[in-house]
Amino acid sequence: MRQIDFITVVQEADCLHWLLQARSIAKYAAAGHIRSITIVANDPDGNASYDYVMANLEAYGAFAACVTIYKAADLMKAPERMDGWRSQQVLKLLGGAASGGDWLVWLDGKNHFLLDFGFDAFFTEDGRARTIYMAKKRRHDRRWLAHSLDYFGVSKAWLGKPGPLT
Numbered sequence: 001m002r003q004i005d006f007i008t009v010v011q012e013a014d015c016l017h018w019l020l021q022a023r024s025i026a027k028y029a030a031a032g033h034i035r036s037i038t039i040v041a042n043d044p045d046g047n048a049s050y051d052y053v054m055a056n057l058e059a060y061g062a063f064a065a066c067v068t069i070y071k072a073a074d075l076m077k078a079p080e081r082m083d084g085w086r087s088q089q090v091l092k093l094l095g096g097a098a099s100g101g102d103w104l105v106w107l108d109g110k111n112h113f114l115l116d117f118g119f120d121a122f123f124t125e126d127g128r129a130r131t132i133y134m135a136k137k138r139r140h141d142r143r144w145l146a147h148s149l150d151y152f153g154v155s156k157a158w159l160g161k162p163g164p165l166t
Contacts, residue, residue, distance in 0.1 A: 005101030014109030026061030
């Protein structure tokens with residue numbers, strides 16, 4: 001059976017949301033479908049989220065044994081000029097690499113589950129990621145996307161086709 005590796009970056013402001021996420025995984029995840037849960041505590045000034053997650057690991061229920069927690073500094077030294085959003089994206093990728101898994105699902109600290117789920121909620125039978133597509137003409141990032149298409153020499157006709165959420 002293919003198993004999922006979840007990766008979540010948590011900062012102090014996300015702690016209560018993360019707790020909801022952990023409890024929702026405990027309640028709704030199908031047994032045998034999670035290989036690992038990697039948490040990266042992103043506390044630039046202290047250990048607040050790291051300490052909070054460590055003190056509340058039981059929120060994962062039967063999946064608590066699958067959890068590995070890293071401090072952001074364990075995975076990278078962020079340049080001072082890197083803003084919080086960028087460092088979070090880098091930490092998500094580094095957390096995924098640290099998990100060592102093949103089937104990765106990245107969650108924001110504020111994401112949680114409302115229904116039963118297993119591997120097939122995220123991946124198709126042939127291994128493609130499930131995603132939602134929407135018209136790009138209504139997207140908030142249309143201008144940014146148009147500049148990116150220009151930069152990489154991709155036709156702007158692509159803007160009229162549906163694309164995945166980012």
